[in-house]
Structures are given as C-alpha cells and as structure tokens.
Amino acid sequence: MTRTTGQWREWHHPEHPPGHHPGGRSSRLSIEPFCRGFSYKMIKRYWLAKEMVADKSSHEEWTWLPQGGSRLPQGWGLPQGGSRLPQGRTRTRRNPLFRSLALVGRMAAAGLLALALLSSPQPAAAQTGAASPPLRLEVEGKEVAVDPPPFIDAGRTLVPIRFAAEALGAQVGWHPEQQQVVVGFPGRQVVLTIGRNQARVGDAEVTLDVPPRIVAGRTFVPVRFVAEGLGATVEWDADTYTVRLWRQPSQVRRVTLNRAVGAAEIRVELSAPLLSHRLETRPDDPTGLVLSLYPAVPATALPEVPESDPLLAGLRFEPDGRGLRLVVDRRRGGPYRLEPDPDGLGLTLKLFYQVTGVEVSQDGWVPVVTIRTDGPVAYQTLTLAQPHRLVIDLPGVTPAPGLPAEVPGVPTLGLQRVRTGEPLPQVTRVVLDLAGPRPPVITPTADGLVVRLPPHLTDLRWEALQGRTRLTLLLTGPAAATAELLPDGRHLRVRIPQAVAAVPQVPQPGPGMAATRITLSQSGSPPGLDVVLEVPYYQGHRLLSGPGEGQVVLELEGSPVYGRRIWVDPGHGGHDPGALGPSGSQEKQVNLAVALRLRELLTQAGAQVQVTRQDDRFVELRARIQGANAAQADIFVSIHANSAGSPQAAGIETYYWDNHPESARLAQAIHRHLIEELGLRDRGVKKNDYLVLREARMPAVLVELGFISNPEEERLLTDPSFQQRAAIAIQKGIFDYFQQE
Numbered sequence: 001m002t003r004t005t006g007q008w009r010e011w012h013h014p015e016h017p018p019g020h021h022p023g024g025r026s027s028r029l030s031i032e033p034f035c036r037g038f039s040y041k042m043i044k045r046y047w048l049a050k051e052m053v054a055d056k057s058s059h060e061e062w063t064w065l066p067q068g069g070s071r072l073p074q075g076w077g078l079p080q081g082g083s084r085l086p087q088g089r090t091r092t093r094r095n096p097l098f099r100s101l102a103l104v105g106r107m108a109a110a111g112l113l114a115l116a117l118l119s120s121p122q123p124a125a126a127q128t129g130a131a132s133p134p135l136r137l138e139v140e141g142k143e144v145a146v147d148p149p150p151f152i153d154a155g156r157t158l159v160p161i162r163f164a165a166e167a168l169g170a171q172v173g174w175h176p177e178q179q180q181v182v183v184g185f186p187g188r189q190v191v192l193t194i195g196r197n198q199a200r201v202g203d204a205e206v207t208l209d210v211p212p213r214i215v216a217g218r219t220f221v222p223v224r225f226v227a228e229g230l231g232a233t234v235e236w237d238a239d240t241y242t243v244r245l246w247r248q249p250s251q252v253r254r255v256t257l258n259r260a261v262g263a264a265e266i267r268v269e270l271s272a273p274l275l276s277h278r279l280e281t282r283p284d285d286p287t288g289l290v291l292s293l294y295p296a297v298p299a300t301a302l303p304e305v306p307e308s309d310p311l312l313a314g315l316r317f318e319p320d321g322r323g324l325r326l327v328v329d330r331r332r333g334g335p336y337r338l339e340p341d342p343d344g345l346g347l348t349l350k351l352f353y354q355v356t357g358v359e360v361s362q363d364g365w366v367p368v369v370t371i372r373t374d375g376p377v378a379y380q381t382l383t384l385a386q387p388h389r390l391v392i393d394l395p396g397v398t399p400a401p402g403l404p405a406e407v408p409g410v411p412t413l414g415l416q417r418v419r420t421g422e423p424l425p426q427v428t429r430v431v432l433d434l435a436g437p438r439p440p441v442i443t444p445t446a447d448g449l450v451v452r453l454p455p456h457l458t459d460l461r462w463e464a465l466q467g468r469t470r471l472t473l474l475l476t477g478p479a480a481a482t483a484e485l486l487p488d489g490r491h492l493r494v495r496i497p498q499a500v501a502a503v504p505q506v507p508q509p510g511p512g513m514a515a516t517r518i519t520l521s522q523s524g525s526p527p528g529l530d531v532v533l534e535v536p537y538y539q540g541h542r543l544l545s546g547p548g549e550g551q552v553v554l555e556l557e558g559s560p561v562y563g564r565r566i567w568v569d570p571g572h573g574g575h576d577p578g579a580l581g582p583s584g585s586q587e588k589q590v591n592l593a594v595a596l597r598l599r600e601l602l603t604q605a606g607a608q609v610q611v612t613r614q615d616d617r618f619v620e621l622r623a624r625i626q627g628a629n630a631a632q633a634d635i636f637v638s639i640h641a642n643s644a645g646s647p648q649a650a651g652i653e654t655y656y657w658d659n660h661p662e663s664a665r666l667a668q669a670i671h672r673h674l675i676e677e678l679g680l681r682d683r684g685v686k687k688n689d690y691l692v693l694r695e696a697r698m699p700a701v702l703v704e705l706g707f708i709s710n711p712e713e714e715r716l717l718t719d720p721s722f723q724q725r726a727a728i729a730i731q732k733g734i735f736d737y738f739q740q741e
Contacts, residue, residue, distance in 0.1 A: 160219065192212045194211070194214060252300060255268055255302050257305065263352045264350070264375055276292075290328070311374040334353075354398050358372070371430055371449040373449075374447070391429060392451065405419060414453065434453070438476055454500050469509065470553065475552070479547075483543055489538060492556070500529060519532050533556070536559075569638040570588075582647065585708060585717070590708065590718060593720070594639050597723060635701075638703070642706060651706070652674050657696075666737045674730065678716075
C-alpha cells in the first residue's frame with residue numbers, strides 16, 4: 001500500500017492503516033532517495049528502507065540494501081523499482097531518531113557514493129545539513145515533558161495538544177465521530193478538526209496555516225494558534241529551540257463577604273480558571289490566612305469589614321509576581337475550609353463560627369438562655385426525660401477557647417443547670433437540665449440563638465357553678481395573666497405573656513355556660529398566648545389566680561336571662577303624652593328612653609327582648625298585652641312615670657296583679673333594686689288590676705319610676721344618667737327573679 005507526501009514515499013501493511021501498529025505505536029516503512037543528483041533509474045535501484053518496530057522495551061531499526069537478498073516481509077509492498085533484499089542485514093537496538101547511516105562499501109563497487117539521513121517518523125519537511133536540536137516546551141517557566149516531542153511543519157510549531165492544554169489549566173475533549181478536539185475553559189473554547197485548516201475560536205471561524213494531525217497516537221496542533229485562542233502568550237527562543245507559554249492572568253472580578261448560616265463566606269469570582277491556588281496560615285500570625293492565586297491580578301476593590309465584626313479584622317491584596325495573595329486577618333483562630341467551584345471560576349473560603357458565650361437571664365416569669373456565636377447558625381434539638389433535659393446541637397460550630405463547661409447563674413424558674421461541650425468534632429452541644437417538661441421557643445439571631453422556656457398551656461378545664469362559669473388554664477410554669485372585654489362586647493380575652501399553646505385539642509364550653517366558644521392564638525413579640533372567649537352576654541369576670549402561679553383561673557358571671565323571652569312595654573306614646581311635668585316634659589319620652597336602655601342590657605345578657613314600641617307612636621292597651629301573650633313571653637314589664645296634683649308627691653311604686661302566682665315575686669325583686677339604685681322614696685309594692693297586668697298570661701309588673709309632677713324628680717327622670725341607672729336596677733331585679741326560680 002503506497003502514499004506519497006512531499007519527498008516521501010511510504011509503504012504500509014495492508015491490515016494496519018497509517019500511523020497504527022498492533023503494539024500501540026507507529027509502524028511504517030519509509031523509503032527515501034539518497035540524493036537529488038542521481039538519475040531516476042539509479043534512485044529506483046538504490047534505496048534506504050527503514051522500519052521502526054516499537055515495543056515496550058526497545059526500538060529496532062532494520063536496513064535493507066537493494067542488491068540480492070530475500071524479499072520483503074510478506075504483506076509489505078515493494079518500493080518502485082526495488083529488488084530483492086540483500087542477504088546480509090544490519091540490526092541496531094535502541095537507535096535514536098535522526099540517526100545517519102553511511103553505506104560506502106557496496107556503493108563504491110557500483111561507482112556511486114551516497115550519504116543518507118534517516119528521517120524521523122514525524123511528518124516534518126526533509127532536512128539537509130546538520131540536525132536541529134529537539135524542540136522543548138515550557139509553560140509558566142517550567143519545562144513540560146512531551147512524548148512525542150514537538151516538531152516544526154511549514155514554519156509552524158506543532159505540539160501534542162493534551163500536554164500543552166493541561167499545563168495551561170485548560171480541559172481537552174475528543175469527539176471521535178467528528179474527529180474534533182475541543183480545548184478551553186468555561187466561556188472560552190477552541191475547536192479544531194483533524195486534517196482541516198478551519199477552526200473555531202468561540203463563535204468565530206478561523207483558517208489555519210497548518211491543520212491538526214495525529215502522529216504516533218497523539219493529536220498535534222499549532223501551538224501558537226491554540227495558546228493565543230486560550231488567551232496565553234507564546235514566546236520562541238531560537239537559541240534553545242524552546243516554545244514558552246504564559247497564561248494570561250485571571251482577573252479577580254469580585255470579592256464578597258457573606259454571613260451565611262454556620263460560616264462566614266469569602267467569595268472570590270474569577271474571569272478564568274487558575275493554574276494553581278493555595279491556602280495557608282501566615283507564618284507570623286497563625287490566626288491569619290493567605291490565599292495564593294496564580295496567575296491572577298485584582299480587578300475589583302475588597303469589601304470593607306466593619307470594626308464590630310466578631311470574626312474578621314480585615315481583608316487585603318498583596319502582589320506576588322504573576323500571582324496574587326488575598327490576606328485574611330482574623331481576630332482569632334478557628335476551623336476553615338476552601339471550596340473551589342467545579343468550573344474553576346470561583347473559590348469560597350468558609351470561616352466556621354464558634355460559640356463565644358452562653359448566658360442565662362430572666363424575662364418576667366420566663367427563663368432565657370442566650371447562646372452567642374460569631375454569626376447565624378443552624379441547630380438541632382433533642383428532648384430527654386428522667387431527668388428532663390433539652391439538648392441543643394450546633395453542627396459545624398466549635399466552642400471558643402475559654403468557654404466554660406457549666407454556665408453560672410442557675411437554677412432559676414425551673415432551669416436547674418446549663419452545660420456546654422463538643423461531643424463530636426465541630427459540633428457544639430448545649431444541655432439544659434430542667435425541673436420538668438418545658439418545650440423551648442428558639443429564635444435564631446444574627447449572632448446566635450435565644451432559647452426561651454415559656455410556660456406552655458397543656459390543658460384547660462370548664463366548670464359550671466351556681467350563676468358562674470369557671471375556666472382553669474394549666475401551664476408548665478409560672479405565669480401572669482390579664483383579662484379584658486373586647487370593644488364588641490361579645491368577646492373576652494385572657495392574655496398570658498410569652499406563653500405557648502400546647503393543647504392537642506381545645507375543649508369547648510358546655511350548655512348553659514357563660515361562654516359559647518373558645519379559641520387560642522399566638523400574637524405579639526415576643527409572642528404571647530391569647531385565649532379568647534365568645535360570650536353571648538357579659539355580666540362580669542374576675543381572675544382568681546395571681547402572678548407566678550402555674551395556672552390561670554377565670555370566672556365569668558352567668559346570665560340567668562340567657563335565652564329568656566322578655567317583653568318591655570314603654571307606656572303611652574304618639575298622641576298620648578302621658579303625664580306632663582312642670583317644665584313641660586312628657587312621660588312618654590321618659591318611658592321610651594328607659595325601655596330602650598333596658599332592652600340593650602337584657603340583650604347583652606343573652607335575653608330575647610321585644611318592646612311594644614321603638615319610637616314615638618300610640619299603641620292600644622289591649623294590643624300591648626296581646627303582643628306579649630302571642631310571643632309567649634316569660635315576663636312582662638311596663639315602664640311609667642307617676643303624677644299627682646301635689647308637686648310634693650314623690651317616690652317609686654311597683655304594681656302587680658294576681659294574674660300569675662310569680663307576679664308578686666317579680667315585683668318585689670325589681671322594686672328592691674330600684675330603691676337601692678335610685679335612692680328615691682319607697683312607696684312600696686302594690687296590687688292593681690291594670691289591664692296590662694290583669695290580662696297577662698305571664699308574671700307581669702308595672703313600675704312608676706318617680707313623679708314627673710315633682711320638679712326635682714322631673715329633673716331626674718329626664719336625665720340620661722338617671723335613665724341608665726333605672727334600666728340597670730330593673731335588669732338586676734329581673735336577674736334576681738330568674739336566679740331564684
């Protein structure tokens with residue numbers, strides 16, 4: 001099999017393609033004419049044949065002469081015009097490349113004298129005269145051992161791509177289907193195709209003087225093109241036959257300082273991967289760190305470190321030849337780790353935090369443990385019993401030198417002891433010994449953790465007492481509570497500062513209690529527990545427990561009128577003004593004002609209240625009582641003001657009739673509270689068969705709140721505050737009546 005390249009003519013074994021040998025190296029029979037001065041026939045007859053047979057231990061060189069001898073090995077093509085092999089042959093072991101062989105004896109007999117130089121297996125141009133020294137490759141001032149060595153073709157230096165690229169810190173990829181080599185860094189790539197002069201640098205197409213090729217199993221590429229495509233500088237030293245490559249320094253584009261969870265992170269962002277980096281402590285200060293970057297130059301300012309920073313004292317750049325040093329001054333030593341990015345475009349130096357102190361304090365009735373660190377930390381907790389303990393682990397955090405193993409200032413409020421330690425490397429443990437179960441509330445901060453042991457609501461109980469409802473809240477620790485009626489008048493809130501709800505299921509109040517629903521919620525900062533009771537009526541409350549107790553006891557006054565149907569009848573109205581006062585005031589206005597106030601009080605207490613009239617209108621007497629009977633009211637109360645011919649007549653009267661056995665008791669209860677509340681003359685409880693009393697089917701009363709004909713009592717009856725007091729007195733009398741049923 002024959003092919004011609006320049007002045008070369010080569011023969012190859014049919015089973016092995018050019019450049020291939022079963023042993024892994026090139027196997028080629030190269031035929032070179034002795035010299036240009038011989039005729040074609042002479043050249044055809046005299047050849048120097050050289051076969052390089054490579055194995056793991058030696059190079060063997062075989063030389064055949066053109067006269068006589070045996071044939072070439074079976075399967076090898078004969079040179080054009082060649083003859084049989086000579087009977088004698090020369091064999092030389094471990095011959096270097098570019099060895100000269102002078103064949104004088106046999107050629108003198110033929111009248112010819114020739115001098116031939118054996119060529120190397122690289123496809124370089126034929127050389128005449130003295131051999132050139134071997135090419136050398138240096139990267140960043142250090143010689144790189146290259147096998148096979150570089151060579152020059154058409155004035156261009158070709159080198160094995162992998163040696164040069166990896167020495168420059170670049171990555172090399174091979175795509176056998178496309179016969180393509182991809183060389184570069186993230187964001188910068190050079191793509192070359194074997195045997196083609198077209199290449200690509202990034203997105204740009206470029207034409208090469210010399211195409212890449214495969215020699216001795218290695219891919220050779222033009223070194224200047226690839227190096228400059230990767231941003232490197234190429235130098236040629238003709239005296240030493242040396243190619244020198246210098247990487248363009250990577251730019252430090254950005255340096256940031258981040259207070260991450262568990263460690264302070266110094267982030268270095270680069271324009272291109274480095275050839276090398278190294279992190280070490282400063283010889284003169286073991287707390288300081290030096291990050292050496294090569295080759296690199298600064299292209300950004302360093303972030304300022306606050307004077308209050310507990311971990312860092314400062315950052316600064318120091319030049320180091322073609323390299324750069326980032327000096328990290330720390331206030332104290334501690335663990336650290338350098339994490340390079342997979343793409344080589346960044347480095348992250350992590351300075352792990354330390355626990356610098358543990359303190360115990362008290363916030364009201366809540367013990368507080370403050371764990372101080374250099375920055376924010378993650379944590380894990382474990383609750384143990386027998387004895388009760390809370391274990392807090394801080395992974396990646398170490399105790400600072402001098403951290404006490406036991407914290408002073410305890411016991412306090414159920415906190416018996418606080419201990420610290422390092423059970424595992426780079427794990428700080430804080431153990432709280434407790435008097436009982438105390439679930440913690442842990443709040444991460446910018447410089448550690450705040451552990452609060454607030455009282456937890458673990459249970460609540462309802463009790464229905466005579467006219468009262470009692471609610472008991474059971475806590476895991478001492479607490480203080482407040483209770484208030486909300487502005488809507490329908491909700492009562494009990495607030496326990498810093499307490500936490502831990503009730504799996506909230507029991508609701510039962511039938512007949514002063515509350516119909518209860519809800520729990522957390523609010524405030526620090527959060528407290530709000531216990532909100534929904535009350536259909538509100539008659540009053542009181543806290544029976546004091547500050548510092550492990551429970552909160554609340555009692556609600558009950559409402560005996562809850563669900564009761566009560567009919568309130570303001571007398572007169574419309575064209576019927578009722579009695580008139582000396583100043584012209586009208587009874588109908590006083591009656592309506594007191595009736596509406598009474599309706600509001602009874603409704604707030606849960607009663608179902610109806611009034612005969614809600615404004616100034618006339619209603620027949622019979623229609624009044626018929627409405628109450630139709631509504632099946634439980635009681636009937638008619639409100640009036642008295643009048644007499646004498647202005648000295650004064651006092652309060654209350655009337656009933658024998659229409660119902662309970663009418664007298666209702667009249668007595670209401671009359672007693674009117675006298676107590678209003679302080680007017682007691683004219684007694686009396687019987688009278690008024691129509692509204694006589695025909696009522698329920699206990700019924702009629703009250704005379706005073707004499708509007710009396711100037712002094714007229715002034716009181718028209719006073720809104722007196723009207724409110726009168727309504728309250730009637731309400732209390734109604735309450736007493738139903739409570740005594």
